[in-house]
Amino acid sequence: MKGFHIVVLLSSAVLRVSAAPAPELVTCGEEGGPAAARLAMHRINENHDHGYKFRLQKIQSHGVEKVDGGCNLELQLNLLETVCYNINPKPFEDCQIRGEAERAVMANCTVQFSIRNNDANLTKYECDTRQVKTNQEMMMLCPDCPMLVPLNSVDGLKSVKEAVSKFNQNTTNQHYYILKEVGRIRVGHVLGLGMHYYTEFELVETHCPMGSRINPEACQPLCPDRAHHAFCQSSYSNATGLKSVACDFYPPSNTTALGPGEQEPLCRHHGGGHPPHVGHGHGPPLSPYSPWWRWPSSP
Structure with missing residues (x-):
């Protein structure tokens, strides 16, 4: 496949760490x-x-x-x-x-x-x-800009699947990764080259060692605090196939070593690639364009 490249960008920061807000008084006044x-x-x-x-x-x-x-x-x-x-x-x-x-x-x-x-x-x-x-x-302002399409776009998800497969050919990883969710799919027409899909998605590390004969899609993810995660962007052409995949890696927050004979714990997860379940009565309907389109009504 011509022009393909994969980029891995390593991050040493701890997963899901954000700066805590400094203590600040919230009053009943305008201020x-x-x-x-x-x-x-x-x-x-x-x-x-x-x-x-x-x-x-x-x-x-x-x-x-x-x-x-x-x-x-x-x-x-x-x-x-x-x-x-x-x-x-x-x-x-x-x-x-x-x-x-x-x-x-x-x-x-x-x-x-x-x-x-x-x-x-x-x-x-x-x-x-x-x-x-x-x-x-947007068509009036920028007719050539790719547009957002629903996350269940057949061709868009095909491009994601090929990107994940290519990612799992990276032998520097210790385990296979599977799709956790798709963040965005954009599509645009390139003159003479047909439709191009630009996707953003999250991957999560699984129990399955790299090189094992199991289908990675059948692997179970590690617990969220013990798994490496990756956020990837890919481009795909209907005419020439997968063009590129670039990923940022984020390490687990729990790096405690397992004891002798101790197995990785099993955890329950949301299904990969789908918006999270949100109960009824919490706001507007989910949009197919984003997995975070409706938020819960309580903190």
Whole structure:
């Protein structure tokens, strides 16, 4: 296959580590809004293990209901999606916001706090997420920019499957990896070369040693805190097949060595490649474009 290359970028940072917010007083006055918004952003990003991190764009509104001993605070927040996947240990404040040409995504969130005796507790949040500009608007602004397609796109998932297979040919890995979830699929037409698919997806390390004869898709992932994870980007052409795969690796947070004869523990996992299950009554319907399109309504 012409032009194929695979890039592995190693990260020594610990998985899912983010900077804790400095202690900051959230009050019932107008000045308490920014502090509450910052606290909410940390909680929102820390409480979700799917999709991409978000950054605060602005506080849309700030309402206060006085009660005995304090108040109930409600904020309407506008957020913008970053390019950092949830497994990236970089603090969300340092993550780059996704560019408009890459089909930027925004979220409108309702956040509620209970403040009693200067103690602020985030009691509920609910977010609606959508593209900043519709596909029709983007066609007017940038007709050649690839567009987002649903995560169940047959050709898009075919390209992901080929990328995972190529990834597992990397003999420097100790174990096979399997797909945990797809973050994005974009598609665009290249003149003379047909449709190109650009995908972003997360992989998780399994129990199966590299080189074993088992089909990697049948392997069970290691427990989340003991598994290496990888975030990958691939490009694929309908005409020429897989073009490239580039991955960032993130090490496990639990590096405790197993004792003599001790086996790796077995853990329950969400199914790979699918949006997480979210119960009824928690917000708008899931969009097929992102695994993090609907968020739970409680922290």
